Amino acid sequence: MANYLENIRPKISITQYRIALRVLIETFKGIKQAGIVNIFIIGTMAAILMIFGAIFRTSMSLSSLVNELGNVLxxxxxxxxxxxxxxxxxxxxxxxxxxxxxxxxxxxxxxxxxxxxxxxxxxxxxxxxxxxxxxxxxxxxxxxxxxxxxxxxxxxxxAKDISEKIRVISDISHTATVIVLGIVGFLTMFIINNTIQLVIQSRKKEIEIMRLMGVSNWFIRLPYILQGSLYGMMATIIAIIPLSFLQGYIMQVHRFLGIPNSENSYWAMIFLLFVLSMIFGALGSLLSIKNKLKT
Amino acid sequence: MINLRGVNKKYRNTYALKNVNLDIQKGEFVFLVGSSGAGKSTLMKLLYREELPTSGNVYVSGVDVSKLPDNKVPYLRRNMGIIFQDYKLLEKQTIYDNVAFVIRALGVSSREVDNRVKSALKIVNLAHKMKSKPNELSGGEQQRVGIARAIVNGPSLLIADEPTGNLDPQTSLEIMEILDKINSRGITVLISTHDHAMVNHFRKRVITLEAGQVIKDVQAGTYG
The missing domain is CATH 3.30.70.3040 (Alpha-Beta Plaits)
Structure with missing residues (x-):
């Protein structure tokens, strides 16, 4: 036992792969355990992300409108x-x-x-x-x-007035995007944090046993972090459905006003939604589990 | 195997342990006795780094665990088996899964998990109940599951904090016999208890704590 620190350290090999697989199993176990709560979390997050996505997409569209009009002026x-x-x-x-x-x-x-x-x-x-x-x-x-x-x-x-108005609208839409982004981040983390706390509470004994039996803190934390991330991902997938309708409408407006269609803005928005929701989801979980785990 | 040097543990103004010096050799079977509040549980928690001493050094296999970085603590614990008075079993999982789930988390292969779990359950005479849930078992059987879980990773040290505290004398005796059997395989066993009859029956080394201090340390000793 004298060299247990060296002997027990797992080698990077199939063991790591098995641990990763186990982390995934534990993640889905956590989701299963949350039951109907999952629907509420994902639904609420999807609604929040949809509002953010709509504002973000509209803001991007306004920016291209502003640029176009700006060129004419x-x-x-x-x-x-x-x-x-x-x-x-x-x-x-x-x-x-x-x-x-x-x-x-x-x-x-x-x-x-x-x-x-x-x-x-x-x-x-x-x-x-x-x-x-x-x-x-x-x-x-x-x-x-x-x-x-x-x-x-x-x-x-x-056209002093038009120019001024366009600038104000553009500024407002940009500011709104930033504010809504802050709110989205806070709400996402708040919802995930509370949910994961509930899950942790229900698995308190399991966590304690794992900790005392020498399971590493990262193994214990990771399933919860992944769970938060997965909530973010699933909420984004749901939010994309109404946002794709909005995209269709925006494309029509663009065509009507003769502004170049901005397909890239749509994909940028989707990418941003996935990244933000998953990061905020993971952070919300990390905050919950970090407080619950000592060595 | 275990060496404590001038260990003090203070909670606010009260000493839970006061200048404790102790040596336990590899393969020993030791009873740690004393009344409630004597410091038995605190001493055990120091060994698996659930608590840190206020001063002094706690060595397990030559490593000062009180100075062990947090990220190394799991490696220390993987070499120990810990048995609790309240068993700490997961009610919704089968006996097999209760014993298996920690070694699964350590990345042990399914086949190896199966071998180890079955072998551990065999040692505690519960191989026939591996598909049962904890609430279908008696208190003694549940504690045997706790023992199986503690030994499944092949520890060199077994720490049992009042393992028979919730059991009747006959069941307690069975549990102690299992722990004795495990000790005979070369595993160091440290048991905290205030069960006089049990200590006197086995005639092993007895360390007596009182108000946080070691007042007696006798080979083949008795208690009370």
Whole structure:
């Protein structure tokens, strides 16, 4: 017995495989033991994950909408009559967040206007104009402010209100996603933690015997951790069903608005749901069992 | 096999064990006796690291278990068999599974589990009841299952805390005879008890504890 620390240490071999198999058996035993409670846990978690998934997916869709609209929005810069359009365009291109600058010569503008409005042949009253496209919707205001300070600018116009509203909606949806993510994490861990505590309570004697007979703490912990993870996984599978309907609806809206379809966002959401629910589930279990186990 | 050196165990202001020095050799059969609260259970818990001494050293097979890192404690316990007064059996499992489930958790193969469980149940004369549930057995039989579970992993030390505390004299005698039989196979056996008749019947080494101190240590001793 003198070298028991060396002798008893299991070799990495078929023994480890058997232990892993036993951990799985114990995991399913725990799930079986929870009985009808399983349905409540998985159902509740599925509902929570569905709400999170819906908000997350909508937020991603809004982001692509915002980007699309942001690309359409541009600043119209009306130049002073003394300004050289090419020079002004060159200077505008040097400003940060400016993606593209297009010169609209006053002759062209006037010709178009005369045709559209059937105006008589009078002196051209229009100024030369620059159409300045910004790299991102959120930078429109700062670019417009910058342009208005330039010496060659007479006046500027852009859809200030729309831009502002889009930015606010986008910010709100992002914030909501983060808040809901926090709530989801907390609720998932809370539900799993309480459930696993109940399971642990019902298997208290078993745990004590295993501990006193030399079963390692990880062997005792792992089935509970896996159980929490499995709850997360099963809840995600259920949550995906209504979320796939939402995805179909979002695709229709995208097609209607001419926004590129975002199939990747859907798969990203599913992946995120699986990862988060399984991690939070495992953490909830780990917290329960850790407190119950001393050496 | 077991060496205690200047061991003290204090709970708040009360000493459960006070300056205990003790040596138990491999293969010995030892009764640890004393009235309730004398420190018997505390001493046993120190051996399987369920408790830590306040001061002093507890050696099991030359290793100071009080300094053993937490992650090594399971390895210490795998070399011991522990028997409890309240048997600690799983009511919903069969006798076979009760004995098997710990060695299964240790990754022992099914065939080996089967061999070991049957052999352990044979030693305690319960091979014919392996499919029964604990509540179908008498107290003595349940304790025999506890013994089978304790020896199934081939320990070199068997620790029994009041194993006959809940049993009648005749059944207690049967349990002690089984433990004696196990001892004859070279396994060190340490039994805590306050059963005078049993101790006097077997005439083994008797260590008497009183108020946490060893007051008597006699080979082929008696109690009371």
């Amino acid at each position: 541009e600043v119209s810069v009306y130049l002073k009559s003394s300004a050289d359009p090419n020079q002004a365009a060159e200077q505008a291109r040097q400003l940060s967040h400016v993606k593209r600058v297009k010169i609209i010569a006053k002759e062209n503008s006037w010709e178009n206007m005369r045709k559209d409005m059937q105006l008589p042949n009078i002196k051209n009253p229009l100024p030369d104009t620059l159409h300045v496209r910004v790299d991102s919707q959120k930078n429109i205001k700062s670019v417009a402010d910058n342009l208005s300070k330039q010496s060659y600018v007479e006046d500027i116009r852009y």
